Amino acid sequence: MEDLLKVGVITTTHGVRGEVKVYPTTDAERFPDLEYVFLDTGREKKQLYIQNVKFFKNLVILKFKNIDNINDIEKYKGKELWIPREEAQDLEEDEYYIADLIGMKVVTEDGTSVGILKDVMETGANDVYVVQDAQGKELLLPAIHQCILDVDIEKNIMTVHLMKGLV
Incomplete structure (x- = not known):
């Protein structure tokens, strides 16, 4: 079993203050309950703490702590966001990750x-x-x-x- 579960993919930036639009691969309503995610940069999994969560159509808009500029986050377009399995939602019967x-x-x-x-x-x-x-x-x-x-x-x-x- 995987130790980390994918919760979304950064699609693009949102504004110039470091926010990103995320396509959720889990229930979007789950994001306000998350304290942090791991960003898969391709070389490492970087822990990012969530400062704010908003919703726009089928996307989630995330603002991370200490990322306040579009230039700091733009390079991560297309990168995946992960959480530890222990932070995942409980599953109902006949539900699987x-x-x-x-x-x-x-x-x-x-x-x-x-x-x-x-x-x-x-x-x-x-x-x-x-x-x-x-x-x-x-x-x-x-x-x-x-x-x-x-x-x-x-x-x-x-x-x-x-x-x-x-x-």
Whole structure:
């Protein structure tokens, strides 16, 4: 399991006082409760303390302490923001962190290998799991109870039922 979980990506700056627009990869309402995030600079994970949080359309606007100029933050466009797992929100039953699902082995109920879960597409109605087989072909599985039978985080295995029309 990952020690850090991605919560967003800096899309651009906002104004000239060091604020940034962030595309959230978690529930946007979570940001006011965060004290700090780790900025992945590409070379290191730099801890930044959050001074202010605002919302604009589907984005979160963050102001970090001690970053008061657009020039100090502009170089981090496109960089990811992370939090420690222990700071993450509690999950409901049948909810998982995407970071825990990526790389998971996917098998059918009879144990036949389907492939490896490569991505999760968040569509609104339900997530869609992107599974890649040994030949590199992608299979899209809806994250619904009729299709996803079991997720075992400890064993890193997802058991699925391949519904008619999916294969």
